[in-house]
Amino acid sequence: MTATPLLEIRNVETYYGKIQALKGVTMEVKAGEIVTLIGANGAGKSTLMMTICGDPRAAAGQIIFDGQDITKLQTHEITRMRIAQSPEGRRIFPRMTVYENLIMGATTSDPAYFDEDLSRAFELFPRLKERRDQRGGTLSGGEQQMLAIARALMARPRLLLLDEPSLGLAPLVVKQIFEAIKELNDKDGLTVFLVEQNAYHALKLADRGYVMVNGNITMSGTGKELLASEEVRAAYLEGGAH
């Protein structure tokens, strides 16, 4: 693990109108890590994810990616720096085919890598290969999530932002998705920042984790430490472990 973090967030504050959603968040993601952010509904997890991408814009603080301040950049400029996001609720293009969805994912990347990236995505999720010419909207929830991740990977990201990939999926499918994330991290050394409500799975997977409550980071530590912590257990894991 390198000393300088790939993504560094310093005292970021974000507002929705007058309501403050992030109250000075500081955290970092080092290259090659899987970092997870857990917290309850409305804690500000997704807001942080979206603030990294510049929408909504941070009112105060700094977001630094690979030594460059990206706080003031436009969303499309940020994604062009190879930060890819798989947004909350999957947001695949329902009337476009799986293949077309993947082409859209490669918008910012060099076309020379397209074939290579495509076969890698199909290798990771063979199900998508079978469904290649099928409309995105006709896929099952799990397949749609696979598509959303595969689509984000088509941008050849250096940092992959995953917003609640387990949302609304069956436990078995969640396991499959998390295994795929693990594989990406192990094999390709992909840096992953994962926002999750499914705290148990997320912390088991992650190298490090942060806990967010009401727009503040209240705890941080390695995945194991947080899993063992009494507070985390009480707040997020009661009945959640299975």
Place this chain on the structure above:
Amino acid sequence: MTEMTNSSARPGRHLDVPRVAKDLVVTALIATAIFGSTIAFRTVSAAGGLGLTTRFDVAFYVIAAVVVGRLLLWIFFWSKPAGEPAVEIPAGIKSGFAHVAARLGKIFGPAMLIIALVFPFLPFTDRYLLDLSILILTYVMLGWGLNIVVGLAGLLDLGYVAFYAIGAYSYALLAQYFGFSFWMCLPLAGILAAFWGIILGFPVLRLRGDYLAIVTLAFGEIIRVVLLNWYKFTGGPDGLSGIPRPSFFGIPFNRGEDGFAEIFGLEYSSIHRIVFMYFLILALALITNFVTNRLRRLPIGRAWEALREDEIACRSLGLNTTSVKLTAFATGGMFAGFAGSFFATRQGFISPESFTFIESALILAIVVLGGMGSQVGVVIASIVMIGGFEVFREAEQYRMLIFGLAMVVIMIWRPRGLISTRIPSIFLKEKKAVSADMVSQGEGH
């Protein structure tokens, strides 16, 4: 009456006798009121003025036929228990129909094109039919142009006619003030309309759906009102007349020695120009279609479609949605500009009257009825709508009523438009057009 009691006794059917009787009495009264006056009395020319003869027997038969007809309807169609569908189509026939429709769809486009190409030379084609088909083709072109904005990019534009007006006035004014020819003005009109598309695009970048529709509607009205009131420049409500006709690439359509007929060794006929107009708009429309189809396969076209599906996802993938939207407005506007300058040269006279909201509504109706994003659907809808207007010209004031009804029926029957499939812009082995009904709708609508 015996028949009625019989049927009411049948199991599973309820015939509410008092209600039916009342209905039949009302029917008889209405029929008497209508036919009693129109059929029972007849004026004949007699010596020294008009005479009146009565035909009570004929009137009686007509009224009886109406009442019996309604009784039969009650017995056979309206007496079914609620909840049972009127007619059940077997699944086999349904899928068979879909299969036939799919095969027809493959040959439909080329067949239409061949018909369109030979149409002016068919024996029954006269001046009236030719004029009508030029009008239909103009709307096909406008529909295809609007399809880029509404069908592909999913941006609801209620002021599309503004670009049409800009194209028409660009040509008319450039011709009037600078004496530019049609062929010089055509690209200029397109560029100007595209430019205004971008001007409109900027303020509406943040808007979606209903709000976007309102602003575009206002834009259409602003353009029309400006044209109406800028009397010195545009002639206001008087319009602009004497707009030069197009030449055959420099050869005018006249009787003179350097005229089209003389040069090509033909006998002079005023229909030559009309046929040329026909091919001109056909070519313009086909260019629109060709460009749209090409763009769909390019990143920009795919970005438009992705924008229609889900704007947030587009942003998360690094698309600059600003430029995607602006190019959609500009491209759609450009084709309306071309169509507008064609309109000006065909009419020879334009005024703001031609660019009212009803035109925008008509073009939008063509796109929606045809099925958003479907190129063939636009053609069918244009023929049905514009051709239908002509066919029902006899019906006069009921014309709009018939059309309103037809549109309501189509929207109930096919809520996603006549052709509701989307063919993938890229595919591995074969095109698989999946009906849009089977796919959940994106966020873009």
